Amino acid sequence: MSHTIPGYLTSAELRTKARAKLGQTPQPDARDAHATEAMGVLYELAAAPDTAADALALLHELQVHQVELELLAEAQVAIRAQLEADLARQQQLYDCAPVGYFTLDAQGHLMELNLTGAQQLGVDREAVLGQRLDDQLSPMDGASLRALLARIAQGDATQAATHLTLAGGAHGSRRVCASAQVDPQAGQILLTFTDWPTP
Structure with a gap:
């Protein structure tokens, strides 16, 4: 710009x-x-x-x-x-970014997400705003996401990542790399889901 x-x-x-x-x-x-x-x-x-x-x-x-x-x-x-x-x-x-962008509050509620993120989850973007992101995942992956967010929120790491399996979306089950960091200005958590190639 x-x-x-x-x-x-x-x-x-x-x-x-x-x-x-x-x-x-x-x-x-x-x-x-x-x-x-x-x-x-x-x-x-x-x-x-x-x-x-x-x-x-x-x-x-x-x-x-x-x-x-x-x-x-x-x-x-x-x-x-x-x-x-x-x-x-x-x-x-x-x-239209090739990765899912998510903005979460400290409790893991979805504040914002892009269209790619909504497609990855297989949900309507407006319908999930305010809901917990881990509720959109399987119990095991929800626990992995909560552990990731806890490390960030507690200051144990400025950035952290983990792998999750998403069940939703037009393409069925998909493996993603979830990366998170704290937004220092807004105090929210910035999260991305990047498609992880299957072997």
Whole structure:
């Protein structure tokens, strides 16, 4: 993902672009009634000899500022569109990854899982949220998963792995390598299921 967000302008670039655009559209935007009224007062002051110089300078500065705000709004729309596209792409990469991704709380309840993980378990993703992951496994594999999560939760290891046999899924029984580690920011457990080739 790019670190430079398209559409972002520095203050100097914004002012230069605003002045250039103002040269093309010298009249104030009439869409805002209050702004139009204020501009009208300034135009009247600009027409009076005693206040003309100051009013014209202020009027020009306000026009430049108005165009700056319009350019900022355009840039924000472009930035938002880029961020939404990036988010959609990351969601697609998460869901379609060749491994199952799971986020568990400290008690082993499923907080999040990707589509691959749901397919590995043979379940509907939304239906299992909030349930314990070990309930989706055989008693023996459930015990192996609980032992793995306990080692992580107790701080005995920053990462740990074990092998499990999943009974669900469109492909029937499958062997997976379950790897887990703690998410230091959220305090949750991150878990992956990677298909393990059968000999």
